[in-house]
Amino acid sequence: MKDFLDRRIHDLEAAGLRRSLRPLTSPQGREIVLEGRRVLNFCSNDYLGLAADPRLAQAAKEALGRRGFGAGASRLVCGDIDEHEALEDELAQFKHAEASLLFSCGHMANTGIIPSLVGRGDAVFADKLNHASLVDGVMLSRAAFHRYPHARMDVLEDMLNKAEDIPRKLIVTDTVFSMDGDVAPLGDLCALAKKYDAWVMVDEAHAFGVLGPTGAGLVEEMSLGDAVHVQMGTLSKAAGSYGAYGAGSRALKEVLLNTARSFIFTTGLPPLVAAASRCALGIMRAESWRRSTLIENARCMRAALQQAGFDTGHSTTPIIPVMIKDAARAADISRKLLARGFFVSAIRPPTVPVNTARLRVTVTALHTAEDITGCVEALKDVF
C-alpha cells in the first residue's frame, strides 16, 4: 500500500491539488489566528457571525449541566433527549413546515433523505453543480441519475419528458450554489416538477439564515413552500452551530425517521449542540440587522471586485467566486493574500470542474467596509 499512497500524494502535488489542514488557534470570526498569525477571514460560512457568539456558548454550557455531553446512542434506541425535539419543532416553525427531522450534519441529511424517497427503478434529476453530498445521496439510492447542465431548465424539461414512465421522479437542487453563489431558478424548476409530476428536494445550506423575509431561505423568498416537498438545510453555516434538518410534512418526517439510514444508524447529536442551535435560531429571529448587514457587505464586495475587473460569475449572495481557472495559480494567489493578512481559500477540482479553479470569497455580517476595501486592494496587488 505504501507505494500506492506515495504515488497518490505525488500525483496530487504535481497537479496542484494537494490539500493540507492549517492550524487555527482562535474562535471563528472576522479575524482569526491562522498558523500563528492574525488574519482577516474571508472564507467561512459563518455568515451571520454567530459561530463564536458567547450566547451560543452559554446555551451549550447550560445544556451541558442539564443533560451531560453524549447522546448515548441512536435517538431511536435509548430515549430521545428533549433538546432535539424542541429544536425540531422550532426549525419546523422557522421553515414554515409541518415538521422537521434533525440529522447529525448536512452530508448525512442528504445521504439519508434521498435513498429514503427513491430507489432502483426511480429517477433523480440534479443540477451538475449540486453539492457533493447530494451526489452521494443519489448514488446511494441506486436510482437512475440524470444531471442537467447548471440551471438549464430546457435540458431538465427534455429529461423529464423522456422519463414519463418512471414511477418516482425527484428533482434535487442547491438553492444557493456553494462554490458559485448564484441561486437556482426555483420558480421554473417547480413549474416543471408540477407539469411532469416530479417531487422537489432543495438543499438550503447556504440560503438558511441568509435569504427570505425572515431568513428561512430561498423557498421562503420565492413563496414556493407548497411546491417544494423536502427542504434540507444545515445549522453549521449561518446558524454558527452544527447539524442539519429535513423539513416538510409530518408524513415525510415519519418516513425519514423510519427509513433514513444516516438517522437510524448513528448516535444523536450531543444535546448541547442542539441547545446552541436553538439559541442561534432565537438570535436569527431577533437580530435581523445581521442579515441586512450581510447582504449589504456582499453587495459592496461584489461591486468592488467587479469594478477592479474580476470575474465574479453569477453570484448574487455572500458567496462570491473570483474566477482564476488554473488550480496552481489560484493556490498561489491565495498564499500571497494570506501573506498580506487576508485569508481567502482557493477552490480547486474536484470540488469544482477542471479549469474553473477560483478564489471563494465569502463575507459575513461582521466585516467592515475597510475590511472589504483592504481585501480587494490586496487582491488587485497580487493578481
Ligand SMILES: Cc1ncc(COP(=O)(O)O)c(C=O)c1O
Ligand atoms: C450545499 C451544501 N450542502 C450540504 C453541505 C454539508 O453540510 P455539513 O457541513 O453540515 O455536512 C454543505 C457544506 O458543508 C453544503 O455546502
